Amino acid sequence: MSDRQTIIIVGAGQAGAQLAASLRQEGYVGDVVLYGDEPGLPYQRPPLSKTYMKEGNPDRLLLRGESFFEDNDIELHSGTKIASIDRPAKKVVLENGSRRRYDHLVLATGATNRTLPIPGIDLDGVLELRTLAHAEDIRGRIAEARQVAIIGGGFIGLEFAAMARGLGAEVAVFEMGDRVMARAVAPETSAYFEDFHRSIGVDLHLQTGVSEIIDAGDGKVGGLILSDGRRVEADLVLVAAGVVASDGLGREAGLPVENGIIVDDVLQTADPSISAIGDCAAFTHPLGEGRMRIESVQNATDQARTVAARLAKGHSDDGHPPYSGFPWFWSDQADRKLQIAGLTAGADERVVRHNERGGFLVHCFRDGRYIGLETVNAPGDHLMARRLLAAGIELDRATLEEADFDLKSFKDRLK
Template identity: 40%
Template sequence: MTAEHTDPGAVVVVGGGHGGGTLVGLLRQLGHAAPVTLVGHEADAPYHRPPLSKKFHGDELEQPLKPAPFYAEQDIALRLGAEVVAIDRDARTVRLDDGSELAYGTLVLATGAAPRRLEVPGADLAGVLSLRTLDDARALRDGLRPGRRLVIVGGGYVGLEVAAVARSQGLEVTVLEREDRVLARVASPELSSILGAHHERHGTVVETGADVASFAGDEHGAVRAVVLADGREVPCDVALVGVGAVPRDDLARAAGLACEGGILVDAETRTADPAILAIGDVTRRPLGGAGELVRMESIPSATEQAKQAAHVIVGRDVPAADVPWFWSDQFDLKLKIAGLLRGDRPAVVRGDPASGRFTLFHLDGDVVRAVESANAPAEFMAGKKLIQRGDRVDVARLADVDVKLKDVVLSVPEPAASA
């Protein structure tokens, strides 16, 4: 089948996650009148992703991004349960897995990331799960009946969120982390220590330096234990594997777009092809002020890029980039993290971690570069502003909770001169 001639303003969005789902709505909000089509490989229309790990056990799991009538009312075509298998950049068409084609004026790749597989024996046993989609969360919810035992392989934020929810429901939970601390790739050593201890106080068994060798199954082909490299078995009824995610950039690579740990884009979501943009978890984009290319797996990042892409498509000035940030819920701790963490930066602790309300400021000299906070929304917002402006601060006073954060600023950088 061949694609019909289309409006040169037609937009095809590949991917129905937060980025793609947000983008199509923004295009109509900004007055884009040409055809808009969203192609999603899941059967569900775009939905909120945080409940997958934070509320998978209850009725709040399924939260659509938009009410069901929205897409028809806004004349947005949905092609759900469909996969784009090829891009013809010369003809400006995409081919779907059913053989049909769609023509585009602008193509937006919002293909996200896929769970990284743990390539060990037994990884395909029933009850060995990953968590990336609504179907994954449904399977996790159905598997975690009262009295069952959960082992989580990987001590990242999502795995720890699931652990917190499962412990709150009274399940036995063990977290196995290969590194010497949880959150080794994404949090400071200080926050890792605080959260690991917080989980243990709530009954989560946390084992670091635990290398998984295989999954052992029962006579019915279901997982019964996680086997460690030292030969020990950790019994379980469900094993959740959360060892990171890989960008779904195969489609872009096959089309000849530059990819290196994700699709490479500029600060306004453009690829090297002027007709193709890319947004969300699949991209690597400039962040941190020095042009460093970073792949961010966060909803704020995906929605920010959706706004950028929408403004590019309608020909408006692109909004200035925000400080990268994300959030996580760990039992009673509402965490918010901003900036780019570096392991060699000293941390100033403001507040008492034992109280459950604190902020960690990570410094480059006397300039704040990253903030990790718990139950301290005002300090988090103030910290974001310090990062955004690059203010110099009085490091000694920064730790004093009796000093307002606005009073720790020593100087504000001069704005860059216009060319």
């Protein structure tokens, strides 16, 4: 029997593909097996609601070309679903019944769109956006759409709204909460984007739910019935009500799950032979409050690199530093680029500023300590905030006030 070790990665998105690449970069010489349930090569998801809608070039989405996996001896199985995990035998069971043994298993299964129990949700023309197949379907329909309704005022919903308005469609957004992007940004940033979307002609409805999607009479969507009884016409509906962790494999295998697969500070599950990374992993971040999931490219990439370094040196968590990747996020909505440095959702105090180039900034504090920055069209300020916060430089409200909230004045603290 061969002594060659095998690491199996379930999920070929940003986290899984990065892990496979990083294992080789770290010098791991065992088998690297990557399973993805979508067809084709691993690709980026963020552009699906942005540039891909305009360009339609799937090759520009690819994380790595086919030759990369061949040259690095990474065994890629696309369009292959893992049905279950046999933990006692240390094997994954494929949908076709075949089994594959692992020495270490990494779950990078990501997230799936939240489903809504609305009558009419299955009508033709009611769409979701998570995969390349979803985006291709939308691109084939959007040019003919005249009245677009979007259920959900988060990043995806607003990015799609701006894109659809740019193509000339009438667009209405229906958000159950009292402001847009409430889970991710400060009230001031929400208000900025609410004003912006209304200025480009988006019909934005807050604190408004959808009780039914109407059949036009031919099995196709014809409009919506709102929670207050009003009827709104629509020939295309995008459901963008957020995502939930794809943690079913872990749950069914008996791993602790709570809004994601629970991992420790080195991203290992309760089973020392299984780790979890990316959107499906629930962990404690030193900048946050309690266990959380972070849905971002940065988090997926940094967690993949962290686990690769650990696994390349052996599976034990002994001596490995805890994961502490610095979080940052972005959203492109028409010509407005929202960037977030840090975990600003826990702020109890905020200060709004504008820079000399017309950028919009919200400095965020918790208990008087600087915890992050939200910006619109202010990339330099965003980058400086990232550098300062990632370096662990402590800033408080009084210090920033003295500097008129100019982060560049603190660059000499960077080593």
